[in-house]
Amino acid sequence: MEAILSSTTLSLSPLPPHSLSSFSVSKLTVTRLKTSLTTSSQKGSPSSPVLPLRVSANSQAAPATSTEPTTSSSVPSQMKGWVYGEYGGVDVLKVDSSVSVPPVKDDQVLIKVVAAALNPVDFKRRLGKFKASDSPLPTVPGYDVAGVVVKVGSQVKSLKEGDQVYGNINEKALEGPKQFGSFAEYTAVEEKLLALKPKNLDFAQAAGLPLAIQTAYEGLERSGFSDGKSILVLGGAGGVGSLVIQLAKHVFGASRVAATSSTGKLELLKSLGADLAVDYTKENFEDLPEKFDVVYDTVGQGDKAVKVMKEGGSVVVLTGAVTPPGFRFVVTASGAVLEKLNPALESGKVKPVVDSKGPFPFTKVVEAFSDIETNRATGKVVIYPIP
Numbered sequence: 431m432e433a434i435l436s437s438t439t440l441s442l443s444p445l446p447p448h449s450l451s452s453f454s455v456s457k458l459t460v461t462r463l464k465t466s467l468t469t470s471s472q473k474g475s476p477s478s479p480v481l482p483l484r485v486s487a488n489s490q491a492a493p494a495t496s497t498e499p500t501t502s503s504s505v506p507s508q509m510k511g512w513v514y515g516e517y518g519g520v521d522v523l524k525v526d527s528s529v530s531v532p533p534v535k536d537d538q539v540l541i542k543v544v545a546a547a548l549n550p551v552d553f554k555r556r557l558g559k560f561k562a563s564d565s566p567l568p569t570v571p572g573y574d575v576a577g578v579v580v581k582v583g584s585q586v587k588s589l590k591e592g593d594q595v596y597g598n599i600n601e602k603a604l605e606g607p608k609q610f611g612s613f614a615e616y617t618a619v620e621e622k623l624l625a626l627k628p629k630n631l632d633f634a635q636a637a638g639l640p641l642a643i644q645t646a647y648e649g650l651e652r653s654g655f656s657d658g659k660s661i662l663v664l665g666g667a668g669g670v671g672s673l674v675i676q677l678a679k680h681v682f683g684a685s686r687v688a689a690t691s692s693t694g695k696l697e698l699l700k701s702l703g704a705d706l707a708v709d710y711t712k713e714n715f716e717d718l719p720e721k722f723d724v725v726y727d728t729v730g731q732g733d734k735a736v737k738v739m740k741e742g743g744s745v746v747v748l749t750g751a752v753t754p755p756g757f758r759f760v761v762t763a764s765g766a767v768l769e770k771l772n773p774a775l776e777s778g779k780v781k782p783v784v785d786s787k788g789p790f791p792f793t794k795v796v797e798a799f800s801d802i803e804t805n806r807a808t809g810k811v812v813i814y815p816i817p
């Protein structure tokens with residue numbers, strides 16, 4: 431298994447992004463969470479409205495780390511988590527040892543978090559950009575998670591204690607995302623948002639996939655992308671773009687994939703499946719001598735993107751202004767999409783790309799936020815281990 435991991439994890443050297451001239455393959459060494467869960471499931475707590483996070487110091491706080499297996503009967507009432515109580519820069523983030531472990535609704539499972547990952551939505555939310563539809567503060571941030579099920583709600587059908595799962599915990603990214611996110615020891619998640627972790631991936635690799643791969647897949651589907659079509663991916667080295675390239679080429683059967691990045695990441699784009707890697711620091715993609723059936727814009731260049739679309743084609747935009755006929759959408763999380771893509775992941779056709787400045791340990795969540803906020807991360811910014 432480790433051999434597959436090392437050959438499938440693309441990890442860039444920790445040089446400044448614009449001076450990268452090559453990428454290397456390196457191995458993530460991830461210790462598997464030891465679980466020997468023997469107790470029976472407890473009935474999930476009754477649904478409750480938003481619970482205040484208890485952030486005061488408490489002598490009964492959960493231990494920071496434990497080598498003991500966690501079972502439903504030994505889940506503590508409090509945990510370590512990253513919390514912010516006001517919107518703002520990275521300085522609003524505080525680690526707290528007495529955050530309430532979230533209650534588990536009937537359709538949810540409680541996950542002992544092993545790894546988590548950042549998405550731009552995490553910092554945009556922390557900055558207060560989605561205030562109007564956010565859950566109340568204080569917030570434990572984090573959408574992406576990989577971990578082990580330690581408790582199941584009464585209506586949960588297919589997951590059980592001990593299952594190694596991963597997912598994006600917020601079905602609608604911007605509509606009331608959970609108050610108890612994944613940057614904590616435990617998080618409660620609906621069964622339908624989770625899938626079993628691909629067997630060939632470790633927790634850190636799996637944690638980086640859910641939101642980005644769901645977005646990549648949904649955008650390709652919505653654009654009507656299919657076998658034999660051509661695509662230009664704007665921002666091919668980012669969390670979403672690196673997966674759009676791979677899905678387009680290796681799952682949807684693209685006839686031609688072009689993608690943009692800065693100079694040091696061109697080789698990465700090609701290794702992921704791009705036939706043409708365009709250096710945006712040296713040429714304008716609008717000047718390319720070809721047009722594409724689909725332009726997938728992860729950067730916010732919708733106005734230029736429409737200029738390189740073939741007649742009758744589509745332009746899908748994730749951020750920024752939309753110029754018709756381009757369209758924008760907001761991802762819907764789904765465990766079913768992860769299950770559908772499982773064969774492509776387990777066969778190694780589609781590979782996670784983990785930013786080589788990480789994985790960041792739990793104590794370095796501020797540094798992880800700072801990394802993604804540069805807008806220059808390569809692939810996913812992962813947080814691992816989580817105590």
Ligand SMILES: NC(=O)c1ccc[n+]([C@@H]2O[C@H](COP(=O)([O-])OP(=O)(O)OC[C@H]3O[C@@H](n4cnc5c(N)ncnc54)[C@H](OP(=O)(O)O)[C@@H]3O)[C@@H](O)[C@H]2O)c1
Pocket residue numbers: 447549550551603641642645664665666667668669670671690691692693695710728729747748749759760761802805806807808809810
């Ligand atoms: N609507 C939705 O549902 C949805 C879902 C997911 C993400 N998003 C949004 O989509 C955007 C991308 O998300 P992400 O997770 O992929 O972000 P990300 O991983 O942080 O993207 C970073 C990458 O962007 C590249 N980049 C920056 N400027 C570029 C440019 N001018 N041309 C080409 N590449 C450029 C960088 O490569 P270089 O270093 O080479 O510049 C870097 O590798 C974000 O704004 C995010 O909020 C929206």
